[in-house]
Amino acid sequence: MATLRGHEKVFSIAVTPNGKYAVSGSHDGTLKVWDLEKWREIRSLRAHSKSITAFAITSDGKLVVLGSLDGNLEVWNLETGEEKAAFKEHSEPITEIVITPDGKRAVSGSSDNTLKVWDLEKMEELTTLISHSNSVSKIAITPSGKYAISGSSDNTLKVWDLKKLDEETISTGHSKSVNKIVITPDGKLAVSSSYDGTLKVWDLKTKEEKVTLKGHSGPVTDFVITPDGKRIISGSSDKTLRVWDLKKGNMTLKGHKREVTSVAITSDGKYAISGSFDRTIKVWDLENGKIKVTLEGHKNYISTISIIPNKNCIVSSSHDETLKVWDLDRGIDTITLIGHSGSVSSVAITPDGKSIVSASGDGTHKIWSLENREEIATLEGHKSAPSTIVITPDGKYAVSASYDRTIKILDLKKQIVKTSLRGHTDSATLVAVTSNSRYVVSASRDNTLRVWDLESSSEVSCFTGDVPFTAFDILKDENIIVVGDSLGKVYFFHLHIPCKNNFYF
The missing domain is CATH 2.130.10.10 (YVTN repeat-like/Quinoprotein amine dehydrogenase)
Known part of the structure; x- marks a missing residue:
């Protein structure tokens, strides 16, 4: 020295x-x-x-x-x-x-x-x-x-x-915080939603706003895009859902008694499913805008709704600490998964549709078998509630972000916590995985967006903004990332994976 x-x-x-x-x-x-x-x-x-x-x-x-x-x-x-x-x-x-x-x-x-x-x-x-x-x-x-x-x-x-x-x-955008961004299946457009009650459609080639969708009288809480990319279904704190179709016109779906918390779409694009603070799940026929069935059974509000691949079934999670599997044809819950001691905040389903991974306010993750209708494993590690969980496209790992500032990598085959990714200095709120299952992107209240190498469990790089990033989505294969922040701005970056320790947007 x-x-x-x-x-x-x-x-x-x-x-x-x-x-x-x-x-x-x-x-x-x-x-x-x-x-x-x-x-x-x-x-x-x-x-x-x-x-x-x-x-x-x-x-x-x-x-x-x-x-x-x-x-x-x-x-x-x-x-x-x-x-x-x-x-x-x-x-x-x-x-x-x-x-x-x-x-x-x-x-x-x-x-x-x-x-x-x-x-x-x-x-x-x-x-x-x-x-x-x-x-x-x-x-x-x-x-x-x-x-x-x-x-x-x-x-x-x-x-x-x-x-x-x-x-x-x-960079431009909404007048309030962006809460979700989704890229259309054809990769040509991105849609953002905000607490300002609007959705915006963006052209990924020109990076320009195509249209602003106005109609909700309260914040947009969730939205989905139909598989053909032609319609957007949004839910709001105004208790309604809206179907946005630029060619055929729009519909307003009314039926919930309280705020809509979650929205999903069936793989054939025919039905929308919504969860609400009123503890119910409603299945909507998108052709006529009518309620096909109302699913009741949860004892507290609905947190999330997920579609099970290749089956006409959904999984719902709730603040009542349970998950339920519903048969949409029969309109009944076929399985109730009990085990968490806190609200179930996030759910991910493996690509083969055989397993569910849930994250809860009790700080744990649980792996459930849909075939055997039972809990397979409980994985602990987070010191506070996980905020979100996703599964890698290859189905090998689950990745969760937590308010304890860490990102956990769960090995689904070995049923262990593979590693903890540390670097955020405030709550980790968002996480996504690139289409090749190699890199993890996370956002935090510390105003950073971090990129991690999944195999080496190392941080590739860190990008710092002026305010927290509140939503993002990654375009498959092309490494374009669309990011929204708490001021309502939307950015378009080319996500270049580095050779060494340099990372550029």
């Missing part, structure tokens, strides 16, 4: 790609290069300006681009110590600098609300990107070098096309 001295106050350190040198930036206006084999300073670069606030090194380790408190940007040759260029273009402190993977361009962000793109071959400014209404705080570059994503104190993220040198995506 060695102590390297020379700065007054160090604010940032980076290591060159070859691992031989460390570069440190200081508020004393110097950038120092350190030999990590001989543990000594080999070069000190004195900026023309005040305190250095940001710097980045090109991928070949030859150039460093630094920004300062007075808005100056300078380019230096790390090998010779020669200054290559100096610019005074930003009117406020530079807050962030990133360089494209090919080392040809740099992007700087500033407290003047702008980003600037720089050509490192010609040593000139290419353009100024203007759209943020407050200081630019973070910038990331996609591995292809095509897009830059900027985060700002104005609570927005913006995606910029570095080839076209313009804004690719503007």
Whole structure:
């Protein structure tokens, strides 16, 4: 171990790609290069300006681009110590600098609300990107070098096309928190719902809002999309369901006495199923909007409804601590699963339809056999209630997020808790798995979205927003993620899986 001295106050350190040198930036206006084999300073670069606030090194380790408190940007040759260029273009402190993977361009962000793109071959400014209404705080570059994503104190993220040198995506959305996002089966559209009582339909190609669906007089609590992608069925705290069909017109389904809590759709798209605070489940004929049957039996409100694959049956969970399996043809519950000592908050069904995994306020997960109609295993681990649970597409694992800040991976074959993923600093509220069953994406009240490698149980990367992310969905095969936040904004990201420890949106 060695102590390297020379700065007054160090604010940032980076290591060159070859691992031989460390570069440190200081508020004393110097950038120092350190030999990590001989543990000594080999070069000190004195900026023309005040305190250095940001710097980045090109991928070949030859150039460093630094920004300062007075808005100056300078380019230096790390090998010779020669200054290559100096610019005074930003009117406020530079807050962030990133360089494209090919080392040809740099992007700087500033407290003047702008980003600037720089050509490192010609040593000139290419353009100024203007759209943020407050200081630019973070910038990331996609591995292809095509897009830059900027985060700002104005609570927005913006995606910029570095080839076209313009804004690719503007985050916009609802007036209140987004509570659910679903991508249509054909992958062309995304639908978001909000506590503002509306749903919005988004075009994933243009990243633009196509239509806002208004009609509910209370918050939208849940919604589903029919398998053919033509209709949306939403439930609300206004006690109603609405069927949205842009071609045939809309319907309002009335019958519940209290708020609708959960909505599901049968695999043939003919029937919608709703659960409510009135403790009932209703099956609706979507052709005529009439109630086919009302299912009663739970002693408290309905938490969730799930469709069992390849069967005309559903599973409901309730605050009464039970799960029930219902036969939709006969209109009766065929199984009542008893065992939890707290409200059942989330349920997932294996792809083969043979098993159920439930999460409860008692802090446990239970695996149930639908064939034998019994509990197979109880898996403990969370110190507080799980918030949601999903099963990987290959059916090997269940993944649960919890208010204890952890993500648990459950091995369904071995019936054990495989591992706990730790990193969130506040309640983990959402979790999803990529279509290849390799990566887990989780959201938390700590304002982060984290990506985890399922096999190695390691965190791949972390993205931090200004407010909590409250909903997201991942487009299968194409790694597009649509994210909503507590301010009502909706974002569109290309989720690029990293090679090492870098992760870009």
